[in-house]
């Protein structure tokens with residue numbers, strides 16, 4: 001019943017592709033304040 005706990009509560013590191021800002025969020029941060037878009041760094045490390 002509670003098997004939805006996998007990645008939902010885990011923070012991922014996102015890096016802005018434009019300014020290089022690093023943020024840690026449990027969900028995708030969307031657009032950066034500089035107007036760039038964030039990429040999940042964990043994906044490229046795997």
Ligand SMILES: [Zn+2]
Nearest residue numbers: 016019032034
């Ligand atoms: Zn940025």
